Amino acid sequence: MxxxxxxxxxxxxxxxxxxxxxxxxxxxxxxxxxxxxxxxxxxxxxxxxxxxxxxxxxxxxxxxxxxxxxxxxxxxxxxxxxxxxxxxxxxxxxxxxxTNTRQPVAVVTSHHAPLPPAPDEAVNYDRHLVLPDSSVVLLRAGSTLKLSDSFNQAERLVTLNGEAYFDIRQNARQPFIVRCANVYTYVLGTAFNINTQGKDRQVTITVTSGKVRVERENKIMAVLTKNQELVCRDRQPAIPATLENVTPKVEWMAKDLLFNETSLETICQRLSARYQVNFTFDRAVNKEKRVTITDAFYGTESLNDILDIVCTTLGYTYSVTGNAVTITTL
Structure with a gap:
């Protein structure tokens, strides 16, 4: 009825x-x-x-x-x-x-993330984005990324304000281009970080693997390879620099994936924002159970990569359906 x-x-x-x-x-x-x-x-x-x-x-x-x-x-x-x-x-x-003093037999509790904002909307947390071409972008808090209307057609053009790490899916027929102010970075099959948050419209490109070509006003400024960096400032020459260690340049990506005596509930709140998913907990799951996992993640891992380690460590399991994640007991 x-x-x-x-x-x-x-x-x-x-x-x-x-x-x-x-x-x-x-x-x-x-x-x-x-x-x-x-x-x-x-x-x-x-x-x-x-x-x-x-x-x-x-x-x-x-x-x-x-x-x-x-x-x-x-x-x-x-x-x-x-x-x-x-x-x-x-x-x-x-x-x-x-008075009712007993709990219902079937109860679940959940953390529901709001509808995820578009990449061109600034938020106060880091986001793991998968673009239509399957490229992965880690967008830093406060940053925005706008895809061109023709993205994934003749070319893949995006406009970045702020900072992001790109892990680009290679496609020679559709070049991937990142525009920051008047600086264009052409991806030649690579992973790299771009930071536009400096002063005087400064753009810093740091390559962790592969190769990129950097242009300004239709002129090639540099071709960068692994462990190289270029700082572009208005009306100043840009000279590539080779770095001994690029880790400090990209360690921001894993900052919210450092868990030190962190409760499962807090972990899921972070992951909910980062991966734009909703979490539901089976009644038998102890959301206050804590875990310490440090220096295990680089920042580009998928949601499943994170949950595999977290849930195994806590003795739970999980399932993912669309943007819904359910944590259950083994």
Whole structure:
């Protein structure tokens, strides 16, 4: 029976206005749920109370009791839809003097991320983005990335304000181009970091692998390879520099993936924002359980890579369906 229809029937029953057919419909609904020793489990708690209330219903409705008294109401306790209806039934049949001290049998709790903002909207957290061409971008908090209308057609042009790390899927037919102010970085199959947050419209390109070509005003400024960096300032020559260690330049990517005695709930809150997903926890999962995982992640890992380690360490498991993640016990 649909909840709205049930609601209407209960309104009429409470007012003593149900017809015989409507009373029969209510009885059929109770029987369709499976039957209990004396009562449907409409608040899923107190058997004695339920028996009294169902007897009262039978007296008022002049209906015969359910004949099958041995069936157990496991389906009512396990089905979320029935539990939702049970709270509606309690509104009409549950006296104020009765207090509910037991937990519903089937309960989950969740952290729901809001609808993810577009890459060209600034937010106060780092984001892991997968572009239409399957390239991965780590967009730093406060930064924006705008894809051209023709992205993934003749070329793949994006405009960056702020800082981002790019791990580009190679496609010789569709060059990947990052525009920052008047500086254009042409990707020749690589991973690199670009920071436009310096003073005087400064653009810093740091290559961690592969090769890029940097141009300004249609002139080639430099071709960079692994461990090289170029700092571009207005009206100043740009000279490539070779770095002994590029890690300090990109360590921001894994900052929110350092877990030091961090609760599962906090970890999932971070991952929810970073990967634009919603988390749901099975009732048996202890969200306050803590874990220490440091220096394990570079920052470009997928959500599954992170959850594999976190859940294995805590003794849980998980499943991912679309943007919904469920944490459960083993």
């Amino acid at each position: 649909e909840q709205e229809k049930l609601h209407q029937l209960l309104e009429k029953y409470h007012a003593g206005q149900c017809s015989d057919a409507e009373l029969e419909a209510l009885q059929q609904w109770y029987e369709s749920l499976g039957g209990a020793p004396e009562a449907p489990h409409w608040d899923v708690t107190d058997d004695a109370y339920l028996g009294d209330q169902y007897s009262l219903f039978q007296q008022r409705a002049m209906l015969k009791p359910v004949t099958n008294r041995r069936r157990i109401w496991k389906r009512v306790a396990a089905a979320a839809a029935v539990i939702a209806v049970s709270s509606l039934l309690a509104r009409y049949f549950y006296p104020l003097s009765v």
